[in-house]
Amino acid sequence: MSILSQFSRHIRAVKGKAASKTIRIAALFDSIVSTPGVTMPWKGMVEICHAEGITSIVDAAHSLGQEPINLSETQPDFWIGIGGEKRIIDYCHTLAIEGGKCVAEILGTEVMDMPEAPGELVGTMVYLIVDLM
Numbered sequence: 001m002s003i004l005s006q007f008s009r010h011i012r013a014v015k016g017k018a019a020s021k022t023i024r025i026a027a028l029f030d031s032i033v034s035t036p037g038v039t040m041p042w043k044g045m046v047e048i049c050h051a052e053g054i055t056s057i058v059d060a061a062h063s064l065g066q067e068p069i070n071l072s073e074t075q076p077d078f079w080i081g082i083g084g085e086k087r088i089i090d091y092c093h094t095l096a097i098e099g100g101k102c103v104a105e106i107l108g109t110e111v112m113d114m115p116e117a118p119g120e121l122v123g124t125m126v127y128l129i130v131d132l133m
Contacts, residue, residue, distance in 0.1 A: 032062035100126030
């Protein structure tokens, strides 16, 4: 059973138990679970919450710089994360380039890049030239 179908089933079960009460139900879930580093289908979970009339609260502390985010499209009720997405992406980009150079030096090779525009095609990971012969 998929995460989304289990989540949907659980939401319906909670709603069923709360049907006779005057309470508001909220679902709090991670966008990326830090251990074991799994990306959750949080966009689909937000959709299920909207369909069921449940308040969605996304803990997105690990998402910035890890995945594209368009909150206007997904529209969770609450989005909790760290600010400064550009700063995080820039940091990860620099770390990838510098880390790639360091590993390339250790392996006696070089980073695959465009000499006329170094780092332009690099996001947050690099490729190394490896001689397999």
